[in-house]
Amino acid sequence: MNVSALSNSSLQKAVSSQGLLIEVKPFWIKVQTAIPDVITGIKTLYADHTIGTKADTLSDFHIRITRPRNHRRWFRPQALFFLDNQIPFKPLPLAQAFPFFEWGLNWCISQHIHTYLILHAAVIEKNGLAAILPSPPEAGKSTLCAGLVSRGWRLLSDELTLISPETGRITPLPRPVSLKNESIGIIQHFAPRATYGPICQDTNKGNVAHMKPPTDSVLRADETAEPAWIVIPRYHREASTRLEPRSKGLTMMFVVENSFNYSYLGADGFHTAAGLIDKCRCYDFEYSDLEEAVQVFDSLV
Amino acid sequence: MKFRAGSNFLYHAWGREVGVYGLHSGDTHLLDPLGCEILQTLSAEAHTYEELVTYLEKQLSGEELSNIQEYLQKLLQEFERRGLIESVTP
Numbered sequence: 437m438n439v440s441a442l443s444n445s446s447l448q449k450a451v452s453s454q455g456l457l458i459e460v461k462p463f464w465i466k467v468q469t470a471i472p473d474v475i476t477g478i479k480t481l482y483a484d485h486t487i488g489t490k491a492d493t494l495s496d497f498h499i500r501i502t503r504p505r506n507h508r509r510w511f512r513p514q515a516l517f518f519l520d521n522q523i524p525f526k527p528l529p530l531a532q533a534f535p536f537f538e539w540g541l542n543w544c545i546s547q548h549i550h551t552y553l554i555l556h557a558a559v560i561e562k563n564g565l566a567a568i569l570p571s572p573p574e575a576g577k578s579t580l581c582a583g584l585v586s587r588g589w590r591l592l593s594d595e596l597t598l599i600s601p602e603t604g605r606i607t608p609l610p611r612p613v614s615l616k617n618e619s620i621g622i623i624q625h626f627a628p629r630a631t632y633g634p635i636c637q638d639t640n641k642g643n644v645a646h647m648k649p650p651t652d653s654v655l656r657a658d659e660t661a662e663p664a665w666i667v668i669p670r671y672h673r674e675a676s677t678r679l680e681p682r683s684k685g686l687t688m689m690f691v692v693e694n695s696f697n698y699s700y701l702g703a704d705g706f707h708t709a710a711g712l713i714d715k716c717r718c719y720d721f722e723y724s725d726l727e728e729a730v731q732v733f734d735s736l737v
Numbered sequence: 738m739k740f741r742a743g744s745n746f747l748y749h750a751w752g753r754e755v756g757v758y759g760l761h762s763g764d765t766h767l768l769d770p771l772g773c774e775i776l777q778t779l780s781a782e783a784h785t786y787e788e789l790v791t792y793l794e795k796q797l798s799g800e801e802l803s804n805i806q807e808y809l810q811k812l813l814q815e816f817e818r819r820g821l822i823e824s825v826t827p
Binding site: 683684685686688689692698699702703706707710713714 | 747749751752754755756758760763765767
């Protein structure tokens, strides 16, 4: 059974009481909240994700989003994020509760999971081959990712690329794609039939909205992929579309800098990252036009 | 004065680029093949600057030899800055 099979009242009852166990492969997430925006976000953007019904299913993360019990419950209301009953972050405005859940879950995975080498990168797949898009914030990674998965590429992950040290393959983590500021309008125009959450304004990243992961991407989350390309994107308004080979050595250093747990993994991290570079053709990619960007990526396959 | 490598290292090469991981420091570096060879030499045994020059003169030829001392001085300075090697007094 998936989230969409629950009625609004059943979902609200489950999430606001004992919590709802959602399979966000490869993890189980228990979510507890009575905040309407978070419940709506889960209903809309995690619609295709499986819910746990077995009493003995353990969650990897127990996340609770609540309103404070002090005056900030009512006056300039805030939301609190709990992980296993601990508060790792300062409160955020209540209106940002759903993005808070997403950012918090990113943190939970990137800081606590060390069975994979985790990169700050989007990753997409076609014909069994994965293209990894690592980049610092604001470079256009998520915009490009959203555009490509709207044109036939499978979403493996928008934010966290999970690489198995044992096999070197990519494990999918299909979740809502986070869009910011002008990219919201760009992608809504590019993919008008996709499902979007509401625009959340005035976050510390500007305006934020989420695109629901394609159903196919969620249903195929057990299918790992072989990494084939590392493409470092850069969005520039009015830039010509350009794909340029880049050195493997410099790409290795870039990957290291954009990994959450490379240092923690030690020698295993080095071997995993180096093995990834061995497998991949490496490129810099500059773009401003998504249709042209899709054509370039399609030509890689 | 001699130089020696301050750690054990892992190496991984892509053509003329070599990724180097310091097992004690946890730092990752990118070297060229000659720099990598110097580091491996200093990992095996401490050497003076003059011994390294002699070693390189035997490895290189022609045009590569022309700037060898300047190259080695800069390389050793960079290695020390990055914590890859340390100076030892015999």
